Amino acid sequence: MDLDRSGLVQALRQADPALSRFDPLPRIIAFDDFDRGFCGWTQLVGNYEHSLDSMLPGYAQHSQAMLSTLSTWDFGSHGSFDGSYALKVASKPRVGAQNVAIKRLTFRKRGPIRLEFYFTFKPEANELRLLETDVRSIGFLYDLQSGDSDADGLRVMPHIRFLNAHDGQHMQTWQFKRRTTEVKPIGTENKTVTHYHLAPQDWEDLPGGHQKLCYNEIPTKVNWHYVRFDYDLETMRATHFQCNDRVFDLAGFDSIKIPAMRNLWCMLNLAFFVETDTDKRAFLYVDSVCLSGDF
């Protein structure tokens, strides 16, 4: 067998059970298996200056992600995709409450990147009912900014969510967002601003984005789902979005775009979020995450 370098790399990755379920680009930027700890995933804290009271309420509600064995009251620990632990993001038990986990990086080349991860979601199982419409949404986002020497000084924030339910209606639709709230200064030093990009308004349906995911038949059993999202940092455009067996048309997709900010050059943040549709905690679980790039 005659293998070139890329063929050899691909063969080695496919022989590795942990990586074989991913299709990474040549360079793996991060491979986060939560059996090794939090892997740099932390809570998204809102901006503030002088007082924590200046933090927008949408951010003030956020709390720390957990390492979870998907512990259930009725059959014990579910376990993660291939080990004991998954990253858990939990909302508070108040309709519309959100929580976000974030990983903060920078990029060294403006080119194609690929985010792949496995996820599942459930509400807190405090009733003996299916509860399939208690989680409002789960989703992910990038928070990106061009380099300090680039001509196109932009901050770009691609957002995608799975709107599972809204006001009790089972929606099961992928959505995107191209607008954030007004960017407002915080404090008195003219150094910090804030905006709420996860505000409930301005989500738009992804064309053809209705998808029925496996939810299972009681409120504690879960099944893991695969997502792949390709993005080009050079053109700042999404090029591929897939969940399980479905690949979605991105012709109508767009991102939040706002002027570059003074301290965020080459930023490459990625985040996962969850939102509840009832006064019940909503849980997003992720295991694992592979971020790769073509460089």
Place this chain on the structure above:
Amino acid sequence: MIRESQTAVIARNERWSGQAATEPYEAGWASEAVIFIRALADAQGAGGTARVEISPDGMRWVPEGATFPLPVSKDEVTFARVAHFGNWLRVSSELPDGAALTVLVTFHLKA
């Protein structure tokens, strides 16, 4: 392998009065925890008591046994050390009528 360690901010700038409790936190990977409560401002009224609670499922809570005073003056910190807590952990508090406290609660967990 180095021991896993994590600082988790469980409640930030939350105003407590009467009965209060932090959100459930899963930390089955950790064998020990130190729980700190910091007063972000001077408390209103008399001080109160915090107690550590554990749970079989994150929904039904029982006292772990550790109790400690809530801080009273701005930036005062109180704490408790716990081990053998299983998976679920939270801290609850009780303040007398008319009392209130704004807190920062952190769990310091170690495998």
